[in-house]
Amino acid sequence: MPNGLEHGPLRKLPPEVRFEGRVLFLADDADLVRRQLSGEDLPWPSAIPLRDNISTDEITPAYICYYYDATLGDFPYLGLRAGGSFPITRGDVRAGGFVCSVAGTRRGKGSSREQSPYAEMCAGIRLVIAESIERIYRENCQNLGVFTSTDFGLIERIRRGEAIPLSEFTAGEGDITRGIIEHGGLFQFNLARLQGDVAVPPVRAPRRPLTLAEKIIARHWVTDLANDRVGVPHVQPGDEGFTRTDIRFSHEYVTPMAAIFWQELLGLDARIVDPGSVFLFRDHLTFLDLAMTDERKAEGLLDVALELKRKQEEFAADQGVKLYGELPRVGQGLHGIPVGSEAICHSKILESHALPGQLIIGSDSHTPHAGAIGALAFGVGTTAIFNSWLTKDVRLKVPPSVLIRLRGEKPDGVTAKDFMLQILRHPYVRDGHAIGKIVEYAGPAVEALSIDERATMTNMAAEVGAFTGIIRPDERAVEFLARERGLGPEEVRPLLAGLHSDPDAEYETTIEIDASVLEPMVALPGDPGNGLFIREIGARVKVDIAYAGSCTAGKKSDMDMYAAVFRDALDRGLRVADGVQCIVQCGSQEVKRYCEEQGYLEVFREVGAQFIEPSCGACINAGPGVSYDKDTVTISAINRNFPGRSGPGRLYLASPYTTAWSAVAGHIEAWEPGQVGVGA
Ligand code: SF4
Numbered sequence: 001m002p003n004g005l006e007h008g009p010l011r012k013l014p015p016e017v018r019f020e021g022r023v024l025f026l027a028d029d030a031d032l033v034r035r036q037l038s039g040e041d042l043p044w045p046s047a048i049p050l051r052d053n054i055s056t057d058e059i060t061p062a063y064i065c066y067y068y069d070a071t072l073g074d075f076p077y078l079g080l081r082a083g084g085s086f087p088i089t090r091g092d093v094r095a096g097g098f099v100c101s102v103a104g105t106r107r108g109k110g111s112s113r114e115q116s117p118y119a120e121m122c123a124g125i126r127l128v129i130a131e132s133i134e135r136i137y138r139e140n141c142q143n144l145g146v147f148t149s150t151d152f153g154l155i156e157r158i159r160r161g162e163a164i165p166l167s168e169f170t171a172g173e174g175d176i177t178r179g180i181i182e183h184g185g186l187f188q189f190n191l192a193r194l195q196g197d198v199a200v201p202p203v204r205a206p207r208r209p210l211t212l213a214e215k216i217i218a219r220h221w222v223t224d225l226a227n228d229r230v231g232v233p234h235v236q237p238g239d240e241g242f243t244r245t246d247i248r249f250s251h252e253y254v255t256p257m258a259a260i261f262w263q264e265l266l267g268l269d270a271r272i273v274d275p276g277s278v279f280l281f282r283d284h285l286t287f288l289d290l291a292m293t294d295e296r297k298a299e300g301l302l303d304v305a306l307e308l309k310r311k312q313e314e315f316a317a318d319q320g321v322k323l324y325g326e327l328p329r330v331g332q333g334l335h336g337i338p339v340g341s342e343a344i345c346h347s348k349i350l351e352s353h354a355l356p357g358q359l360i361i362g363s364d365s366h367t368p369h370a371g372a373i374g375a376l377a378f379g380v381g382t383t384a385i386f387n388s389w390l391t392k393d394v395r396l397k398v399p400p401s402v403l404i405r406l407r408g409e410k411p412d413g414v415t416a417k418d419f420m421l422q423i424l425r426h427p428y429v430r431d432g433h434a435i436g437k438i439v440e441y442a443g444p445a446v447e448a449l450s451i452d453e454r455a456t457m458t459n460m461a462a463e464v465g466a467f468t469g470i471i472r473p474d475e476r477a478v479e480f481l482a483r484e485r486g487l488g489p490e491e492v493r494p495l496l497a498g499l500h501s502d503p504d505a506e507y508e509t510t511i512e513i514d515a516s517v518l519e520p521m522v523a524l525p526g527d528p529g530n531g532l533f534i535r536e537i538g539a540r541v542k543v544d545i546a547y548a549g550s551c552t553a554g555k556k557s558d559m560d561m562y563a564a565v566f567r568d569a570l571d572r573g574l575r576v577a578d579g580v581q582c583i584v585q586c587g588s589q590e591v592k593r594y595c596e597e598q599g600y601l602e603v604f605r606e607v608g609a610q611f612i613e614p615s616c617g618a619c620i621n622a623g624p625g626v627s628y629d630k631d632t633v634t635i636s637a638i639n640r641n642f643p644g645r646s647g648p649g650r651l652y653l654a655s656p657y658t659t660a661w662s663a664v665a666g667h668i669e670a671w672e673p674g675q676v677g678v679g680a
Helices: 002-007 030-037 062-066 070-074 092-096 115-122 135-144 154-159 175-182 186-194 212-220 255-266 294-298 301-319 345-353 367-373 382-391 416-424 451-459 475-485 489-496 556-571 589-598 600-607 656-665
Strands: 022-025 098-103 127-130 147-149 222-224 240-244 247-251 278-281 322-324 359-362 376-379 393-397 401-407 438-442 468-471 509-514 521-523 531-533 545-549 581-585 610-612 633-636 650-654
Touching: 022 030, 022 092, 022 154, 030 092, 062 115, 062 301, 070 092, 070 115, 092 098, 098 154, 115 135, 127 154, 135 147, 135 175, 135 186, 135 382, 175 186, 175 240, 186 382, 212 240, 212 359, 212 376, 212 438, 212 468, 222 240, 247 255, 247 345, 247 382, 255 301, 255 382, 278 301, 278 345, 294 301, 301 322, 345 359, 345 367, 345 451, 345 475, 345 589, 359 367, 359 382, 367 376, 367 451, 367 468, 367 475, 376 468, 382 393, 416 451, 416 509, 416 521, 416 531, 416 650, 438 451, 451 468, 451 475, 451 556, 475 489, 545 656, 556 589, 556 600, 556 656, 589 600, 600 610, 633 656, 650 656
Parallel strands: 022 098, 098 127, 127 147, 247 278, 247 359, 278 322, 359 376, 401 438, 401 509, 438 468, 545 581, 545 633, 581 610, 633 650
Antiparallel strands: 240 393, 521 531, 521 650
């Protein structure tokens, strides 16, 4: 039993709950919102025009997420647009004494950031009512102990001071969700599990053929947390429970808030369970200083953001947990000039830690990166990370699986990125049918890829909207682990035993793609699903920025591709075109060393590309390579091009080959095949 919790008091909510406070209607009318903030309680029922589609970006805009503690309670709804203006300012909700907040349809859509319900909670909101509530936002609320409901009849009852039976919030929920609500959040539920006070219902899946992912889930299924028992013979989609993790990691956007939860609920002396399997990363905001506007700096936001770095460093040192941090700044202290990171989180996890058959959680949506060697890796929220530090496990509902098989032999010059842009424009994926599912990539064209290239595919399971992406580990995984980690085949091959899908395993659907007819692709600005073959884009698209980097495109094989194109350009007497800013940014120091050994840094320099140290950088609008106006055109090998992702400009996605060649051509153009000799 970790941290002496075996005798700690357990908290369970009473069978009835009272909500003492006012009701805030998030109306699509700024005047109505302001009148409530000034103390007026609007009549209900009435025809209040409730806001639909309130995203987590509106509840807590991205820059608000630089805060990580109860200060967030000053900010809920700061980005809420009501009738064309933003009526809510800092401190309004807290000062208004609101306990319940009401909205229309699809409340909490968009990013899965847990800062949103936490900000609401810290401002006093205990109940969220809406016509419909997005799944992840709702789960985040449940994990934090914030009630959710679609029953508008509650409004009158709250105003009358009625006690509401707890069962009204648990009706129709599965055993685990019901337990979490009844315990007031995931942490209290887990305490009860640790003390053996609640038991997760056993899995009752019949004997059945399993997919690779289902086998890994079954091996990691926690049957008795208090007595440390793990493993069931079978699982099936829909089974709900907890799975033991092998690796847990988080980055600076998430660690500080999880650390606050840890310290507030467990105390400064509490120790993370198995700290050797926990990793922290400073990667997302390393170069923020160079990208943040002077206006935001004047508001003090850079100092707030730098607190994320400081808090994470303090927590890592206190817990004795490995932190892949920031490189020493040039000049003194936090305000020295940033140089870069040791590594981007999931790049490093694949490079140095993940093994086939492991179950890995991370605080980033691209955690599935490690699926390239047959690990089951998926992203989770702040409360899940914090709880995993205590229990070493994570809540999971077994998703259905989808098989994407690429047959045939891909043409030279076509890469895993092109595979993904083709997959993302497939109607099944584009229409959202793969959301929340396990995507298994298979087929000869996938088997022919290097592990780095496979990682591009599993990484971009996030863009598919999948729960995770995974590829059967094979001899390429054995070679990769020998080359990158020095592991002998005799150590790795036993890990592969059983790590394949059974021949008659069940998939919700199978998508077949003929790789032999694919061509280099580009995704038009706005969405990674806007893919076209380059020859289909019509008029010539002039390029201002070429960004060759990120977790998806900062691996060794990506560097091989950039270097191959640039060497070819130099041989032809060409350099990066005039007026084009070309940046190459690798995913880890290991990749940088590889570039040095291969002589790539000289190639990049000679061709006119700027090489910068590892970090998420421009990929998250926080580093060199971002755009500053809407007319700027960027070609980028990153994984997503949602509006505003790397600044206000127009961002096209493409393969490393296309990104590098477009930098030289000055417009979007595929690299002519024939010179391909390395990499993919
Ligand atoms: S490089 Fe981009 S996609 Fe990858 S972890 Fe960083 S922000 Fe996310």
